[in-house]
Amino acid sequence: MHIPVLPKETIEYLNPKPGDTIVDGTINGGGHSEEILNKIGDKGMIIGIDQDAGILNKLKERWKGRKNIFLANDNFRNLEKVLDSLKIEEVDGVLLDIGISSLQLEESGRGFSFQKDEPLYMTMRSDVDPGVLTAREIVNRWSEAELSDLIWNCGEERFSRKIAANIIRRREKKPIETTFELVDVIRESVPGFYRNNRRINCATRTFQALRIAVNDELGAFKEGLEAASKRLKKGGRLAVITFHSLEDRIAKKFFKDLADAGKGKILAKKPVIPSEEEIKNNPRSRSAKLRAVEIL
Ligand SMILES: C[S@@+](CC[C@H](N)C(=O)[O-])C[C@H]1O[C@@H](n2cnc3c(N)ncnc32)[C@H](O)[C@@H]1O
Incomplete structure (x- = not known):
């Protein structure tokens, strides 16, 4: 299983409320979305996106019968297209927890890990x-x-x-x-x-x-941030978790530009990082950085 990173902090900054519609752009094993579902309740809705069809199918199987969930096998850079297909204009929150999951690293057989001898694919x-x-x-x-x-x-x-x-x-x-x-x-x-x-x-x-x-990860991230900011309602929140400095720099600049244009309020001056205890329990969290912005 993939252990969600910064779970409490992500919920605190995303602040999902009963009845909210939230996009989880990197739903994977649904770790963060489980927590979000607890907050939004039966009247809320999760739109989960992941470009890895294999992982998404496993989640579909696990969540069969649940009503307030829509799962799309797509790139989050196409977030607007996914919302259009559901005739959803605006959402209350967007989460992007980018990078690779433990499932992909350990089980995909696609060559993400230098510790396993696998074909050199690395596609998500x-x-x-x-x-x-x-x-x-x-x-x-x-x-x-x-x-x-x-x-x-x-x-x-x-x-x-x-x-x-x-x-x-x-x-x-x-x-x-x-x-x-x-x-x-x-x-x-x-x-x-x-x-x-x-x-x-x-x-x-x-x-x-x-x-x-x-995976054109940096290009997809920039387009995903842009799309999310367009489709969030006033007061809606965008939370992103990144795992290396190139990604964090993109998030930091995007949020600063939003704030400078009077379109966003940055929710924490410095990125939120995992506690020592979290790093001990989940070493893969050690480079994670969470940033969040509220749309004005
Ligand atoms: C770190 S995992 C997310 C874990 C998830 N938050 C959880 O708690 O279970 C990242 C996931 O995002 C997906 N992903 C990464 N970049 C993506 C993109 N541009 N579009 C759609 N999915 C993407 C990967 O396939 C992977 O499943």
Whole structure:
């Protein structure tokens, strides 16, 4: 199971009330939505979106028979389209808990984890059709300069140039097909102190960069924030949980721009982070940051 991150704090900032209509743009296993449902009651409604059809189907099965829930297999960048299809004009709250879930990391078999030997897909969509962009395609087709820029810009990896150069060298012999093959290239590209760092695996940043590119995570996030702010009613709230600095910077800037334009009130000056106890119980929460804004 995926353990919801910052559960109490998310509810406090989203502040769902009886009868509210709330969009959970990243519903996954429904952890946060369960808490939201407790607050909105039978008269409220959850519109749950997730781009991973496999995960959404499991949730549909679990929640069969519940009436005040609508689940859409879509990207949250299409939030307006989903609301239009339901003829819903405005909502009371939107939650985006972005990034990857434990279910995808551990069970999807799509190559999100550098600790498992899996095909190099990294797409959050469970349908890996020929037309869907994968990490394998990026690693084997992009130029050295494109790879180096990606690993630097989206992974903030200081050995990006060396890693990109070695990816090119390796793939000239044989395409890089699996996570372990890629980890091997990364390990030989970085100095010993970095390779043996116990705090952060030397493949973390390169994997993050590839996942961001495969799923266009930053583009989708910007469009999702924009769409949410358009469809929230006055007094409605937008809460977002991010997991690395690139995402947090986008949220911070978006909220500041809203506030500067007199269209939003920032609900906490500093992002809300998990307590030591939460991090102990759920280590994956350690980099989470929650920000929230109220629409004016
Ligand atoms: C961290 S999990 C959310 C966990 C959920 N809040 C819970 O408590 O169970 C993120 C989920 O969002 C989905 N996701 C990420 N980016 C998305 C996007 N742009 N559109 C739709 N779903 C997305 C992923 O497929 C994943 O299932």
